[in-house]
Amino acid sequence: MAEKPPTALRRFRTTDELWERFGDAVERGPDPEADMSKVLRAFVRWYVGEPGAKLPERPEDM
Numbered sequence: 193m194a195e196k197p198p199t200a201l202r203r204f205r206t207t208d209e210l211w212e213r214f215g216d217a218v219e220r221g222p223d224p225e226a227d228m229s230k231v232l233r234a235f236v237r238w239y240v241g242e243p244g245a246k247l248p249e250r251p252e253d254m
Contacts, residue, residue: 198229198233214228214231215228217250217251218231220253221248221249221251221252222249222251222252223248223249231248234246234247234248235247
């Protein structure tokens, strides 16, 4: 299923340290096309049980 473009900006709070670690992990991840938003959307789809949704893959060195 093709990913629909996002329609709105969403916010949530986290520490700077966790956000930086997440960004580093996304850069090291297996999907060269991934960015932080794409990984978060994939997780949310999986979390709410969207049919066919899969957890995003983590980098090997986690």
